[in-house]
Amino acid sequence: xxxxxxxxxxxxxxxxxxxxxxxxxxxxxxxxxxxxxxxxxxxxxxxxxxxxxxxxxxxxxxxxxxxxxxxxxxxxxxxxxxxxxxxxxxxxxxxxxxxxxxxxxxxxxxxxxxxxxxxxxxxxxxxxxxxxxxxxxxxxxxxxxxxxxxxxxxxxxxxxxxxxxxxxxxxxxxxxxxxxxxxxxxxxxxxxxxxxxxxxxxxxxxxxxxxxxxxxxxxxxxxxxxxxxxxxxxxxxxxxxxxxxxxxxxxxxxxxxxxxxxxxxxxxxxxxxxxxxxxxxxxxxxxxxxxxxxxxxxxxxxxxxxxxxxxxxxxxxxxxxxxxxxxxxxxxxxx
Amino acid sequence: xxxxxxxxxxxxxxxxxxxxxxxxxxxxxxxxxxxxxxxxxxxxxxxxxxxxxxxxxxxxxxxxxxxxxxxxxxxxxxxxxxxxxxxxxxxxxxxxxxxxxxxxxxxxxxxxxxxxxxxxxxxxxxxxxxxxxxxxxxxxxxxxxxxxxxxxxxxxxxxxxxxxxxxxxxxxxxxxxxxxxxxxxxxxxxxxxxxxxxxxxxxxxxxxxxxxxxxxxxxxxxxxxxxxxxxxxxxxxxxxxxxxxxxxxxxxxxxxxxxxxxxxxxxxxxxxxxxxxxxxxxxxxxxxxxxxxxxxxxxxxxxxxxxxxxxxxxxxxxxxxxxxxxxxxxxxxxxxx
Numbered sequence: 001x002x003x004x005x006x007x008x009x010x011x012x013x014x015x016x017x018x019x020x021x022x023x024x025x026x027x028x029x030x031x032x033x034x035x036x037x038x039x040x041x042x043x044x045x046x047x048x049x050x051x052x053x054x055x056x057x058x059x060x061x062x063x064x065x066x067x068x069x070x071x072x073x074x075x076x077x078x079x080x081x082x083x084x085x086x087x088x089x090x091x092x093x094x095x096x097x098x099x100x101x102x103x104x105x106x107x108x109x110x111x112x113x114x115x116x117x118x119x120x121x122x123x124x125x126x127x128x129x130x131x132x133x134x135x136x137x138x139x140x141x142x143x144x145x146x147x148x149x150x151x152x153x154x155x156x157x158x159x160x161x162x163x164x165x166x167x168x169x170x171x172x173x174x175x176x177x178x179x180x181x182x183x184x185x186x187x188x189x190x191x192x193x194x195x196x197x198x199x200x201x202x203x204x205x206x207x208x209x210x211x212x213x214x215x216x217x218x219x220x221x222x223x224x225x226x227x228x229x230x231x232x233x234x235x236x237x238x239x240x241x242x243x244x245x246x247x248x249x250x251x252x253x254x255x256x257x258x259x260x261x262x263x264x265x266x267x268x269x270x271x272x273x274x275x276x277x278x279x280x281x282x283x284x285x286x287x288x289x290x291x292x293x294x295x296x297x298x299x300x301x302x303x304x305x306x307x308x309x310x311x312x313x314x315x316x317x318x319x320x321x322x323x324x325x326x327x328x329x330x331x332x333x334x335x
Numbered sequence: 336x337x338x339x340x341x342x343x344x345x346x347x348x349x350x351x352x353x354x355x356x357x358x359x360x361x362x363x364x365x366x367x368x369x370x371x372x373x374x375x376x377x378x379x380x381x382x383x384x385x386x387x388x389x390x391x392x393x394x395x396x397x398x399x400x401x402x403x404x405x406x407x408x409x410x411x412x413x414x415x416x417x418x419x420x421x422x423x424x425x426x427x428x429x430x431x432x433x434x435x436x437x438x439x440x441x442x443x444x445x446x447x448x449x450x451x452x453x454x455x456x457x458x459x460x461x462x463x464x465x466x467x468x469x470x471x472x473x474x475x476x477x478x479x480x481x482x483x484x485x486x487x488x489x490x491x492x493x494x495x496x497x498x499x500x501x502x503x504x505x506x507x508x509x510x511x512x513x514x515x516x517x518x519x520x521x522x523x524x525x526x527x528x529x530x531x532x533x534x535x536x537x538x539x540x541x542x543x544x545x546x547x548x549x550x551x552x553x554x555x556x557x558x559x560x561x562x563x564x565x566x567x568x569x570x571x572x573x574x575x576x577x578x579x580x581x582x583x584x585x586x587x588x589x590x591x592x593x594x595x596x597x598x599x600x601x602x603x604x605x606x607x608x609x610x611x612x613x614x615x616x617x618x619x620x621x622x623x624x625x626x627x628x629x630x631x632x633x634x635x636x637x638x639x640x641x642x643x644x645x646x647x648x649x650x651x652x653x654x655x656x657x658x659x660x661x662x663x664x665x666x667x668x669x670x671x672x
Binding site: 050051162192197198225246249259260262263265267277278281282 | 382487501504531532533534535536537540558559560561563564565584585588598600603605606607609610616620
């Protein structure tokens with residue numbers, strides 16, 4: 001039986017939009033608008049979607065790097081103790097910070113240029129009680145070797161490293177407290193293809209060695225297919241499809257996922273498919289369309305899509321659970 | 336090889352060097368290719384391989400610290416052949432060609448448009464200098480261009496500033512600007528890197544249409560092999576300032592013969608191949624351009640490196656269309672027979 005590590009229920013993150021002389025709140029950006037999601041121990045869950053769909057915000061909300069406006073984030077420890085994270089005081093959050101870590105998108109801006117690598121990375125170790133400097137140096141040195149870098153590099157400054165190396169340092173930073181879950185926020189998007197493959201391989205190897213769980217946030221669906229066990233596709237702050245990664249490609253249910261997959265250029269002349277070209281842009285999350293948020297761009301939209309918001313329903317494809325939120329799915333719903 | 340009249344632009348042995356801090360960066364180090372009318376040539380490579388510099392050289396948009404060291408860029412304009420590299424950078428002739436006969440789409444639509452002028456103004460500038468249209472006609476042409484690009488309400492949008500356009504719309508406005516004078520050659524420097532995949536699909540659809548309707552030759556610069564597979568007729572793979580392999584899309588993608596091309600194709604996960612596909616990273620990283628390997632530039636990262644690789648391999652013509660720069664190409668090409 002798969003055990004859950006995180007359970008999200010109805011997570012919402014709304015940012016106020018202020019305007020005028022008195023900075024009155026004139027509206028809200030509905031960055032994440034009601035997400036239910038469970039992450040199982042030892043899996044790689046992909047979170048895919050276009051820019052502005054709220055995937056990064058959701059990743060940060062889990063770690064409370066942005067405060068969720070509403071909803072629950074439950075952490076379930078190995079001994080089945082449940083803790084609700086969003087209601088904790090800031091300092092009570094500390095033990096959970098150790099368990100949940102993040103690798104940021106841009107390796108160039110996520111390291112402080114005025115500290116050496118050791119200087120940047122030792123702080124969390126200090127905070128969590130590793131008092132002796134030798135021990136801290138040993139931990140960081142070992143991890144640097146684990147990501148195929150030299151131990152001596154810890155006394156260098158970030159500007160001495162290339163993008164791929166910095167991203168690996170970012171991974172070391174996330175690993176040094178021995179976390180259980182790592183949120184990888186577009187961890188390979190800023191890298192060149194040849195370096196991207198190196199980092200992807202490294203992430204997979206570390207997962208095996210250290211028994212990690214990843215929430216892998218990316219806009220690149222070919223990477224998710226390679227890496228992830230399950231994939232959640234987001235659109236305008238909501239999850240529109242959630243299923244096993246193979247089913248997403250072979251038994252796509254939601255028209256948005258279908259268009260997204262067809263739009264990806266495939267580096268294989270034998271696998272060229274017809275592009276489904278969506279009209280227009282992603283609507284503004286300040287004022288999302290009524291009904292199904294995807295209906296203005298959906299090639300299959302009918303009248304019901306304009307008025308009623310579809311909910312995430314459970315179906316079955318290939319004997320696997322498959323969630324999708326669309327009115328037009330022709331499969332029997334499973335309760 | 337091909338019919339001479341079909342070739343819109345022919346580049347031979349082009350070298351562009353940068354001079355900074357008393358050092359010389361051989362950014363483009365002997366590049367040759369032809370672009371045919373109505374065809375797309377994709378130039379592929381990682382960052383720093385010189386693909387953007389090649390584009391800037393053709394447009395004569397190089398910064399002051401660099402110059403064209405050697406080589407020829409022959410552009411065919413109404414049965415006349417013009418050597419672009421001989422023209423003065425800001426001379427009358429070059430200005431006539433730039434923007435009207437050869438146009439360029441830049442990588443980042445957020446910074447390539449001037450935020451203090453309306454989009455309409457920026458498109459009409461091109462028309463003002465290169466055509467004899469009057470003010471009213473220019474405006475009409477602007478609106479029809481925006482309309483062709485699929486921008487809704489072009490009559491209204493033409494007077495708006497870039498900040499009120501979304502990323503995809505800005506890129507379309509850039510394409511409208513580039514297409515304003517029906518150029519013979521369109522150079523697109525990573526036109527969709529900053530955009531989402533669904534918007535990217537829209538832009539590609541548009542470029543395909545332009546190619547078919549206007550017989551424009553397109554030079555598309557990209558780092559994404561997927562884009563190459565979808566759009567390219569011909570492909571040139573660049574590494575450290577050299578073209579290492581060139582040919583039709585079929586040649587290069589189905590029968591990659593240079594180890595670098597092979598490695599590039601194997602290093603990206605391909606959609607639809609599932610979880611069990613194997614990706615092979617290329618070891619190491621691109622060398623420092625001031626401290627280059629001697630001989631073959633890819634040798635230190637190559638799995639098939641031997642002593643003979645200390646000498647820069649010559650370009651070898653495998654068949655009519657396919658050429659490669661590797662000592663051991665025969666060994667790879669053998670397998671495809």
